[in-house]
Amino acid sequence: MARKTISKKPTTAAARRRKASRPNLPERILDVAEELFGRVGYGGATTRAIASRARMNVGQLHYYFESKRAIFEAVVARHGTEVTERRRQLLQEAEARYPHGIVPLEVLIDALVRPLLMAEPRAGSQRRTSMQMHARLFTDPDDTASIVRADIYDETNALYVEAIQRALPNIPAKTLYWRYYFMMGAYVWTLLQPGRLESISQGHCDPADMETAIREIVPFVCAGLAAPVG
Amino acid sequence: MARKTISKKPTTAAARRRKASRPNLPERILDVAEELFGRVGYGGATTRAIASRARMNVGQLHYYFESKRAIFEAVVARHGTEVTERRRQLLQEAEARYPHGIVPLEVLIDALVRPLLMAEPRAGSQRRTSMQMHARLFTDPDDTASIVRADIYDETNALYVEAIQRALPNIPAKTLYWRYYFMMGAYVWTLLQPGRLESISQGHCDPADMETAIREIVPFVCAGLAAPVG
DNA sequence: GTCTATATGGGGATAGAC
DNA sequence: GTCTATCCCCATATAGAC
Numbered sequence: 001m002a003r004k005t006i007s008k009k010p011t012t013a014a015a016r017r018r019k020a021s022r023p024n025l026p027e028r029i030l031d032v033a034e035e036l037f038g039r040v041g042y043g044g045a046t047t048r049a050i051a052s053r054a055r056m057n058v059g060q061l062h063y064y065f066e067s068k069r070a071i072f073e074a075v076v077a078r079h080g081t082e083v084t085e086r087r088r089q090l091l092q093e094a095e096a097r098y099p100h101g102i103v104p105l106e107v108l109i110d111a112l113v114r115p116l117l118m119a120e121p122r123a124g125s126q127r128r129t130s131m132q133m134h135a136r137l138f139t140d141p142d143d144t145a146s147i148v149r150a151d152i153y154d155e156t157n158a159l160y161v162e163a164i165q166r167a168l169p170n171i172p173a174k175t176l177y178w179r180y181y182f183m184m185g186a187y188v189w190t191l192l193q194p195g196r197l198e199s200i201s202q203g204h205c206d207p208a209d210m211e212t213a214i215r216e217i218v219p220f221v222c223a224g225l226a227a228p229v230g
Numbered sequence: 231m232a233r234k235t236i237s238k239k240p241t242t243a244a245a246r247r248r249k250a251s252r253p254n255l256p257e258r259i260l261d262v263a264e265e266l267f268g269r270v271g272y273g274g275a276t277t278r279a280i281a282s283r284a285r286m287n288v289g290q291l292h293y294y295f296e297s298k299r300a301i302f303e304a305v306v307a308r309h310g311t312e313v314t315e316r317r318r319q320l321l322q323e324a325e326a327r328y329p330h331g332i333v334p335l336e337v338l339i340d341a342l343v344r345p346l347l348m349a350e351p352r353a354g355s356q357r358r359t360s361m362q363m364h365a366r367l368f369t370d371p372d373d374t375a376s377i378v379r380a381d382i383y384d385e386t387n388a389l390y391v392e393a394i395q396r397a398l399p400n401i402p403a404k405t406l407y408w409r410y411y412f413m414m415g416a417y418v419w420t421l422l423q424p425g426r427l428e429s430i431s432q433g434h435c436d437p438a439d440m441e442t443a444i445r446e447i448v449p450f451v452c453a454g455l456a457a458p459v460g
Numbered sequence: 461g462t463c464t465a466t467a468t469g470g471g472g473a474t475a476g477a478c
Numbered sequence: 479g480t481c482t483a484t485c486c487c488c489a490t491a492t493a494g495a496c
């Protein structure tokens with residue numbers, strides 16, 4: 001997506017030293033942007049604010065990224081890659097652990113959901129803003145970003161769909177697709193709208209408590225996926 | 231929210247006639263805005279575009295609504311009121327139909343979900359953009375709007391939580407809150423990310439087919455809500 | 461009360477100096 | 479590679495015509 005090639009590997013000693021002393025401007029931009037997008041949303045985050053927090057000016061920002069949207073997409077891509085990598089890894093481990101690679105449903109769902117819900121907040125982020133940030137990466141702000149997302153997540157999703165089909169051989173494919181889709185909604189929402197849980201429960205449930213969230217969502221989703229087909 | 235009082239009831243014959251001939255500018259603005267916000271998102275919709283499609287100029291727009299955000303919130307409020315009214319009505323009818331007001335879970339979920347998923351697109355909207363629009367009203371663009379939303383939906387949600395508790399007396403309250411919350415995610419997502427279903431299912435499922443969506447989501451959610459408590 | 465024209469300031473982007 | 483000055487669009491505010 002970026003217009004220019006960025007940060008070629010330094011080859012001289014001087015360049016290496018320079019890189020070590022002030023490492024990776026693009027990364028710093030992405031860290032700051034991720035935090036800001038999460039806290040105030042795409043529209044609320046100004047390039048000026050991103051630049052100043054990354055201790056640079058707008059011109060420099062645009063040297064590394066073509067546009068604000070490109071920054072957003074890079075953040076989405078970075079985060080998505082981390083999550084899907086972890087998902088792939090957990091699935092592989094689980095399939096190795098069970099005979100014939102038939103993993104119990106609860107284990108599959110846990111492996112799918114945990115990398116997203118328990119993603120570590122980056123330095124400088126609070127867990128709560130980090131949650132909303134991750135969630136916003138799934139909905140902000142329009143369709144071009146959703147294509148980026150699909151490219152990143154779809155491959156791993158396909159792996160999990162297959163694994164779930166093996167765990168639930170009696171559910172017709174079409175119904176399973178719908179259910180997988182509903183499941184995505186449930187766990188993304190968990191990050192997206194913490195306030196709604198608080199008000200529904202009149203403060204009795206803490207939406208930031210991700211361990212509880214996972215403990216609650218796994219049986220919900222497993223039962224939903226395995227529901228009798230009418 | 232609006233700064234000025236809007237469209238007092240016309241009292242003279244002339245005023246009545248005027249009102250009939252060019253009915254309800256504010257409504258027309260909301261119709262257009264709803265369609266545009268849905269198609270291109272909050273950030274993508276400019277007040278100029280809204281004004282021009284509503285066949286007026288920006289100044290006129292600002293005569294009726296204090297700000298772009300106020301327009302958005304009015305759209306959210308109008309839509310939310312329609313949905314919650316219908317939900318309340320369906321719940322009331324269902325409770326009258328069943329002895330002791332204990333409504334079967336499937337009937338409850340259908341009544342909750344249908345008013346949102348089957349909301350009629352307004353004149354000039356395609357069903358598909360209308361879907362996304364309704365969905366965006368749940369996520370765009372930041373927190374002030376989400377407070378408006380909560381005010382509108384929470385009361386009806388509380389009614390449904392109680393009804394579900396009566397239908398599922400064995401589920402502890404806290405767990406039920408979580409599950410109700412996951413359910414919201416599932417059905418909002420159904421509107422929000424139609425593209426994801428298409429790619430997961432490799433085109434075998436049609437996310438715009440809301441009758442199927444309802445037929446599929448009801449058993450999924452019912453099983454999830456009623457899942458054994460671990 | 462309704463609408464037009466215009467002003468103000470913020471914000472994304474860019475050209476070009478260094 | 480870095481930074482400043484500037485452009486242009488957009489949301490918003492306001493003065494005043496009708």
